[in-house]
Amino acid sequence: MIREVVLDFETASFVDLTESGAARYSEDASTEILCLNFQVNRTGPIYSWRPTYQDEDYRETVAHRILADLVVDPDVIFIAHSAGFEKAIWRNIMVPVYGFAPIPGRRWHDTMAVAAMKAMPLDLDLLSRVLGLDVTKDMEGSSFTKKLSRPNRRGELDRSKPSLERVYDYCSVDIRSQTAVHARLGWLPPMERDIWLLDQRINERGVRLDLGYIRAAKSVVDRASEPLGHEFHRITGIPKFTQVQKLREWCAAEGVIVPDLQKETLARILNVDIDGDLEDDDDPFSYRPTLPDHVRRALYIRQLVGSASIKKLDRMQSCVSLDGRARGLLQYHGAGPGRWTGRLLQPQNFPRGTLKVDGEAPDPELLVNAIMTGDPDVVEMLFGPPVEAVVSGLRHTIVADQGRVLLSGDYAGIQARVVLALAGQWDKLGLMAAGADVYIDMACEIFKMERPVGKEAISRWKHEHMRERQSGKNSVLGLGFQMGWWKFQLKYAQAEAEAFCRRVVETYRKEWAPEVPKLWAALERAAVETVWTGRPHEAYGLEYRLEDGWLTATTPSGSKIWYYNPKPTRKAMPWSTEEEPDIRAAWTYQVKKQGRWITVDAYGGLLTENYVMRIETDIMAEAMFRLEREGMPLVLTVHDEALTEPLIARADEAMMKQVMADSRLARQLKIPLQIDTWAGDRYKK
DNA sequence: GTACTCTGCGCC
DNA sequence: AAACGGCGCAGAGTAC
Numbered sequence: 001m002i003r004e005v006v007l008d009f010e011t012a013s014f015v016d017l018t019e020s021g022a023a024r025y026s027e028d029a030s031t032e033i034l035c036l037n038f039q040v041n042r043t044g045p046i047y048s049w050r051p052t053y054q055d056e057d058y059r060e061t062v063a064h065r066i067l068a069d070l071v072v073d074p075d076v077i078f079i080a081h082s083a084g085f086e087k088a089i090w091r092n093i094m095v096p097v098y099g100f101a102p103i104p105g106r107r108w109h110d111t112m113a114v115a116a117m118k119a120m121p122l123d124l125d126l127l128s129r130v131l132g133l134d135v136t137k138d139m140e141g142s143s144f145t146k147k148l149s150r151p152n153r154r155g156e157l158d159r160s161k162p163s164l165e166r167v168y169d170y171c172s173v174d175i176r177s178q179t180a181v182h183a184r185l186g187w188l189p190p191m192e193r194d195i196w197l198l199d200q201r202i203n204e205r206g207v208r209l210d211l212g213y214i215r216a217a218k219s220v221v222d223r224a225s226e227p228l229g230h231e232f233h234r235i236t237g238i239p240k241f242t243q244v245q246k247l248r249e250w251c252a253a254e255g256v257i258v259p260d261l262q263k264e265t266l267a268r269i270l271n272v273d274i275d276g277d278l279e280d281d282d283d284p285f286s287y288r289p290t291l292p293d294h295v296r297r298a299l300y301i302r303q304l305v306g307s308a309s310i311k312k313l314d315r316m317q318s319c320v321s322l323d324g325r326a327r328g329l330l331q332y333h334g335a336g337p338g339r340w341t342g343r344l345l346q347p348q349n350f351p352r353g354t355l356k357v358d359g360e361a362p363d364p365e366l367l368v369n370a371i372m373t374g375d376p377d378v379v380e381m382l383f384g385p386p387v388e389a390v391v392s393g394l395r396h397t398i399v400a401d402q403g404r405v406l407l408s409g410d411y412a413g414i415q416a417r418v419v420l421a422l423a424g425q426w427d428k429l430g431l432m433a434a435g436a437d438v439y440i441d442m443a444c445e446i447f448k449m450e451r452p453v454g455k456e457a458i459s460r461w462k463h464e465h466m467r468e469r470q471s472g473k474n475s476v477l478g479l480g481f482q483m484g485w486w487k488f489q490l491k492y493a494q495a496e497a498e499a500f501c502r503r504v505v506e507t508y509r510k511e512w513a514p515e516v517p518k519l520w521a522a523l524e525r526a527a528v529e530t531v532w533t534g535r536p537h538e539a540y541g542l543e544y545r546l547e548d549g550w551l552t553a554t555t556p557s558g559s560k561i562w563y564y565n566p567k568p569t570r571k572a573m574p575w576s577t578e579e580e581p582d583i584r585a586a587w588t589y590q591v592k593k594q595g596r597w598i599t600v601d602a603y604g605g606l607l608t609e610n611y612v613m614r615i616e617t618d619i620m621a622e623a624m625f626r627l628e629r630e631g632m633p634l635v636l637t638v639h640d641e642a643l644t645e646p647l648i649a650r651a652d653e654a655m656m657k658q659v660m661a662d663s664r665l666a667r668q669l670k671i672p673l674q675i676d677t678w679a680g681d682r683y684k685k
Numbered sequence: 686g687t688a689c690t691c692t693g694c695g696c697c
Numbered sequence: 698a699a700a701c702g703g704c705g706c707a708g709a710g711t712a713c
């Protein structure tokens with residue numbers, strides 16, 4: 001019979017767990033176990049295993065004998081909340097220090113993974129509260145235990161007997177929470193369990209970081225920003241250029257109103273063309289007359305060195321394992337519809353490089369070699385502003401191991417392809433499948449222009465009508481999920497008039513992809529019907545049903561999207577008035593947003609986006625299994641991109657394309673896939 | 686001090 | 698006639 005063991009370590013260390021992650025934490029020499037609490041089959045007694053006792057050898061205790069037996073029994077499954085932590089402590093301390101047998105990956109279960117799959121909060125306290133589980137938390141005991149796990153003010157770990165006794169007293173509380181959560185949430189279904197097991201292999205494999213390069217990059221940044229920081233302080237009186245509000249207030253006092261300090265805003269104000277397609281180039285001098293030189297200089301410094309991304313360098317140093325690989329960078333199902341999210345150094349939001357050498361991104365090795373000198377002057381001479389150069393080279397910190405290469409593949413424009421395929425907009429998909437530039441197609445539709453024919457004409461058009469193409473691209477990518485003209489203007493076209501934005505949105509909905517709004521409406525209707533009647537409803541291959549406190553949407557691949565606590569509501573439409581009210585049936589659900597558990601309105605565009613993201617993730621996960629089988633072990637996934645680290649002999653871009661293209665689900669849904677690949681020693685975009 | 690929220694900013 | 702995409706992290710600011 002399968003037995004379940006819920007377990008929870010309390011530990012102490014000089015290493016900061018949130019800063020460094022479980023892998024680095026567990027292998028640090030200062031990390032020690034205070035106790036391990038565990039409970040068998042939900043109702044049994046809670047045992048506490050400890051490495052030290054008053055009078056007896058820990059090996060002689062009942063807890064130890066029971067635990068040792070459980071570990072070697074292949075029918076026992078170990079359950080933890082955020083199991084990556086318990087697994088790491090087990091692997092790096094329990095086995096080597098206390099002589100327990102290793103526990104293979106297949107014998108672990110993670111209650112956090114189930115919470116993630118069902119779109120619930122991951123944090124155990126909030127999760128218990130939201131689920132209404134009646135576990136009273138001993139707040140004092142909890143904060144005391146937390147305090148004891150870190151060095152005190154004098155820089156020591158407190159090991160006094162009364163303190164430890166207090167921790168032991170408190171410990172069973174988390175076990176009760178975990179057991180209750182497990183009883184409520186249950187197991188992962190087989191398909192999801194396979195994905196989670198894959199996730200664990202990827203997280204434990206980690207990704208190699210070039211520590212020498214990281215050190216050099218930090219040196220470049222430090223040496224370049226120091227004089228600039230002083231100058232900034234002199235000009236503005238603000239000690240740090242990270243103080244956004246103060247800087248804005250200072251600018252205002254100097255007579256310059258700055259709406260925000262975002263990259264693009266700053267570029268516009270300073271009139272620096274960052275991407276070669278500055279949106280507001282009608283009047284390039286609009287800001288100049290009102291911008292005093294010292295304000296310009298202060299903002300310029302902020303632009304030069306204000307990038308927050310370089311903090312990734314510090315994070316890399318603190319979370320890299322002793323063997324030079326960073327682990328635990330991905331959270332399984334971190335986003336509602338199944339996507340992985342990034343952790344620690346957040347490998348999913350590396351800035352895209354802005355450096356250009358002869359109009360192209362520089363060769364990673366050349367850039368790295370320059371930065372390796374640690375000398376900002378060398379970098380400046382070869383590539384331009386040193387901090388910008390380091391930011392552009394941040395991705396290159398990720399490298400392949402000896403004898404291996406990085407091999408990356410990404411699904412080009414997959415979001416647009418999936419939404420068009422689900423909606424049945426086959427004409428546009430046909431264009432995409434034939435390799436046409438649909439952004440140009442949409443632009444021609446918006447601006448009523450003649451479509452260019454022939455390779456040369458297209459290339460010329462692209463060059464001559466860059467702005468029109470950008471509008472086309474934004475529309476194709478952004479308007480598939482019911483974005484209105486207001487948001488479109490805010491996000492992509494602040495320089496354009498309302499009428500223009502209205503026309504773009506109208507063109508997308510009425511002319512370019514008229515099937516897509518039908519998809520929004522159908523999903524909305526099916527979901528509302530399900531929530532209001534309690535009976536399942538299907539639309540466009542997606543089946544909504546109520547399931548034990550959630551509304552689920554089952555996709556054609558059998559995967560599900562979960563919405564917690566769906567409630568029927570009535571909602572006034574935006575155009576509803578007193579005289580002509582338009583109140584319709586709708587529904588809400590609950591979700592964690594910006595750390596808070598809130599109620600949100602469901603609407604067709606959102607349901608469509610969730611559906612599309614789920615399908616994308618399914619296609620990606622499917623491909624990841626095949627890549628692993630073909631000798632291309634995954635190290636990262638960035639939503640539509642798979643980064644693998646095969647042996648040099650197995651690194652074959654054509655093979656990768658083929659493996660990623662070979663998707664049962666894409667065939668079933670008639671989604672034409674296009675895969676772009678590259679191989680190299682360093683990560684890049 | 687610690688916990689939390691808000692803003693900014695990076696990605697898909 | 699038509700709306701609110703998904704994330705994580707750093708730092709500042711605020712509340713206790």
